[in-house]
Amino acid sequence: MLLLRKASIILHTGDLTAAAVLEDLSALAPVEAVHGNMDAPALRGLLPARRIVEAEGLRMGLVHDAGPAAGRHERLTGWFPDCHLVAYGHTHLPEVGRHGNLWVVNPGSPTERRRAPGHTMAVVRNGEPVLVRLD
Helix, strand or coil: CHHHHCCCCEEECCCCCCHHHHHHHHCCCCEEECCCCCCCHHHHHHCCCEEEEEECCEEEEEECCCCCCCCHHHHHHHHCCCCCEEEECCCCCCEEEEECCEEEEECCCCCCCCCCCCCEEEEEECCEEEEEECC
């Protein structure tokens, strides 16, 4: 939680599951989020499927489900052509890599790791994302 309290903004790639989680995160720092497939209907109605956020001089795209692995980076580039970074969720498999000039990030999950090797989140420092292992 200390890491989130130090954040200037929290970006969430979906599957908050309930509005209470959004409220809890908002108590730590400003939150920008998209809805995921596991979110309650009321939350899905409140949050968009895709969003662009500008913070600290960066233009960042958010989406929950980036579709199948084949062609994913090209799809993300097409959906968010003017972004410096795109973060997606759904798979819970952490990823940080470059696709041309675009950072492509899947932060994994700090709570529900599923097939991932551990609980993770991503932090962007000086315009570059890094994965943080939480366990």
